[in-house]
Amino acid sequence: MNKIIFVPYVNPNPQSSERTPKLVHILSEWTKILPISTDELDNRVYNQEYNKFQRYGLFILSEFKTFFNILRTGKKNRDSIVFAEGSYYAFAGAMASKILQIPSVWDNHGNIKDFGAAVGKSSAFIKSNLIMEKMVAKAASKIIVVSEKDEDVYKKIGFDSSKFIVIPTCADLNRVTITPKSEAKSKLGIPSDQKVILFFGSLNYYPNEDAVRYLIDEVVPRLKETIPDVTLYVAGSGNIENTGDAVMLGYVPDIFLWISAADVCVAPLWKGVGILTKVVDMLSVGCPVVVSKLAVDGIPELVDGKNCLIGTKDDFHEKVAQILCNPELGVVLGNEGRKLIVDKYSWEAVAPKLKSCLEVL
Numbered sequence: 001m002n003k004i005i006f007v008p009y010v011n012p013n014p015q016s017s018e019r020t021p022k023l024v025h026i027l028s029e030w031t032k033i034l035p036i037s038t039d040e041l042d043n044r045v046y047n048q049e050y051n052k053f054q055r056y057g058l059f060i061l062s063e064f065k066t067f068f069n070i071l072r073t074g075k076k077n078r079d080s081i082v083f084a085e086g087s088y089y090a091f092a093g094a095m096a097s098k099i100l101q102i103p104s105v106w107d108n109h110g111n112i113k114d115f116g117a118a119v120g121k122s123s124a125f126i127k128s129n130l131i132m133e134k135m136v137a138k139a140a141s142k143i144i145v146v147s148e149k150d151e152d153v154y155k156k157i158g159f160d161s162s163k164f165i166v167i168p169t170c171a172d173l174n175r176v177t178i179t180p181k182s183e184a185k186s187k188l189g190i191p192s193d194q195k196v197i198l199f200f201g202s203l204n205y206y207p208n209e210d211a212v213r214y215l216i217d218e219v220v221p222r223l224k225e226t227i228p229d230v231t232l233y234v235a236g237s238g239n240i241e242n243t244g245d246a247v248m249l250g251y252v253p254d255i256f257l258w259i260s261a262a263d264v265c266v267a268p269l270w271k272g273v274g275i276l277t278k279v280v281d282m283l284s285v286g287c288p289v290v291v292s293k294l295a296v297d298g299i300p301e302l303v304d305g306k307n308c309l310i311g312t313k314d315d316f317h318e319k320v321a322q323i324l325c326n327p328e329l330g331v332v333l334g335n336e337g338r339k340l341i342v343d344k345y346s347w348e349a350v351a352p353k354l355k356s357c358l359e360v361l
Contacts (some may be wrong), residue, residue: 001031001359003080005073007089009035017281019169020085036069063092070096087133094139103141103361110273111153141361146275147298167354169275170347171284177256178285184261195230195324198262203238207272214268216244222317259285264323267291268316280345283337288330290319307336
């Protein structure tokens, strides 16, 4: 396989569930990676604490810097492919690849229309980004999307359908550790008779913060009316006010141990884009999950009552209670959920498809 110019480069991490460090690890096992690293300029561009107009100016400088770095690396390595994460880096990558006359791949983490709506971006922001993305799509050799929904969104607004390939964010089953529930609770100091609900994700991302607020304010109080020994545990960086009885764990080094200890994992996200990595992690351990309809957008094989329970804002607590009050149902859902990951959302199943795509390029 050709060498891969990877932008922006991050350290490969086989233990990570996050898409980019895992991809770098997987690609590095197939071929030589030529890194295009970020620096303080990039950090300032995407740091929301800086003035918006200042960041726009720095963004242009960052694009030129990335473009010339790719150009310089590509001239020395004509037998290479540009592999760029996200639309901004893909723009620089696609333009440089055209000059170099080498293939480029745009790994898109979520369509801009849904992402913009999820984080409250203006219509002008979404439209301007779509213009740029259409330029990227025209220049790119291949466009990777994480879900069929994202592919459909782009096709409907005129993108070339022949360039798309769906490569979801997956679980690395060789790295997923499953611990018996009683043993996991014992290791974590959780009473064996305590009913554990687990949510995890960065609270610096608004949809996650909104989900935790919903769990604390609405779901847990309703559950405690009939299941008094239930406790909500929240893992992930960031802070939230007025947490009530929820146990805020912060960053945890082994999320799979916590998933193993949970009686039910939950993902009540109402806004977002792409595939929910947390749901892939939950299912990979065989823990029963209750999710919102948003999870189905990224993982369309999720079926209520078969491999998960799907709740609305009105009945989410009832779905959680079904599992807590019926452990046998939880076992069935958990087993079916893990089977789905093994068959369709594991790197073991999906990586050959990605490798074949790159080899063709």
